[in-house]
Amino acid sequence: MSVTYTCKRVAAAFRDGDDVVYALGEVTYESNVYPHTRHLSTTFIGKLPDAIKTVFAFAADTCGGDLNSPDRKMTPERYIKSALNALKQPLPLDPDMPLHISSWDKETVDRILNTLQERGTPAILRNHYDVPRINWFVKLPFSDEGRPLLEPCPDLGYQPKKSAELPQVNFGKVLKLRPSSDNWFVRIDADGKILGRPEWQYRILGDYVSSIWETELTHPGSYKKLIPAFRDYLRDLPQSDVLCVLDPGTKYYGVDEMIAKYGDGEFLLSSVDQEDLYKIYAALKSVREV
Template sequence: MGSSILTGKRAGAMQKADGEWIYALFERGYESNVYPHTDHWSAVALGNYAQVMRRVFSHATSCEGGMLRSRNGSIRPENYIASWRSELAKPALLRNRAIDLSVGSSCYSAVPESQLDDVRLSLIRAGFESRIDELVGGSLSVSLHADIDLLLSIYGNSGSLSVWRVLKEYDCGAAQTEVPVPSATKTAMERMPEVRCHSIDQHNVLVAMGSAPWRHAGWQYSAVGSFITDVAYPVEMEAPGFAKKAIPAFRDAVSNAPQVPSATRITVTRSPEGTEEWRVRRADELARTLGLVAEDACAPAVFSFAFGDLLNREDTDRLLYGLGSFSDAQLQWEVPVARAGAEPDPAFFAADVQLSLCLA
């Protein structure tokens, strides 16, 4: 499987009449498994500071999983985010120009015919219903500056199309400007929620954030990715500088997490409302494997077992891996709280591993 290789970043900006700054973000790169390795620019985000940073944080999750790298190797998500903050502080000024929103059959069209209905709904929601006839008739030409709100409705975060269809890196002028970005606060890490985590197997982790219940968070890189978008992004918007310290702290927590205590109780609800049929079958298969029902029987509506029941079996690896097939609604984890000075669970822990790992 290939990776996207990042070779450059650039931010362009324009100021609306009400004083709000709108950014266009461009990245240059190539795919590692496509030859020759010819990099090219592509627009990746359009919106105000919070909106484009949401896209940046989303892309940062690909850094954690290794799908977005530099020529020199891996990129830490926190460094990727910090570098974009620097770009946003000194963007190039976006040149004004006319943009033809032509509807076409090509997948590269400004508005593909196959997505015309979605674009129509975007325009209606944003109050631009009067421009729909022009769009459908093929005569809608807009100004990058004067019609930026219309463009945002289609190509912004909540729009139905990607901004690379209409903006190019050369829309950035040579002149740069300084735009104030939120300054990092010394107290940002005070917003760090309590993090509790255990490893389920070699790859998967169990995580509880703050007062939220325990949940199977998937592979370690996936758990970090969820933290980046679900926790780090919203906190960063209120407490700048949070992501730079919080992401590596969370990564360390999941990387060094002790394994799930064998006394942990797992309760399975076979078929909560809205559960896909294949997940229901997983519950049936697990109940049969554990000997809770006959080979041809369905699992009870609710059943439970100890985590230790999955251990020291020929099929332990398969059973532990299979826990990732369940939805959050199907699994409830009750992890025993370790007493101060308690010995590690002999089924799992080396003597130098602590029973709990929390960040405050």
């Protein structure tokens, strides 16, 4: 399986009236593509809230190793810290740069060109930075190695005052289920309805990381404590026995077989044969603690 190695996070910005528009970039290479040539990609362009949301979404990808650093020690906290540091000192981005739209992805190109034509304004960045995937066509003022080509502009930087208060995060209740090939976890709401689906530990952690971006906006710096605390919480969580209900509407194979075997009402997870667990987890509708 290919791993994307991220070597550096960079940022640029320009002012649009009372707002600042940020562009995020990342220097990466793929583990299974040789030679390992580093390349700078523009991964996002837009206003601050969506920039922070994007940072936390990418940080979540480090939980399972799909996104890693060359030293193979990348963590969500490390990723977020480096991205926020880049946002503190962005390089100036020319809002009047012309947009040259061309790509192998004809559908995306046609959609963008149609949007630009409908708007009827010049094809420059300040007029169209909000068009989905326009970041593909924005060149940042960095080399492919991430070396800055201009002086930073701290006046455009995101430099919030760190919050001393640790906020409460509404992520739902997490239960640790019987292991199949690995430990499984599930999130439930107050009624026992499953949020998402049962997942392995790294995916639950990733879901948590991507969910706290708004908390970071209201309580800057809180990720530094929230993420390690949640990681420890998952590690120490005792296994729960639960009453399960399957969803006959799921499209996952084996659900009819499992309903025939365990019924269409509640049944104890501890009564399930080990070889059936992965099918049960794929078809769960709700759980209730015993």
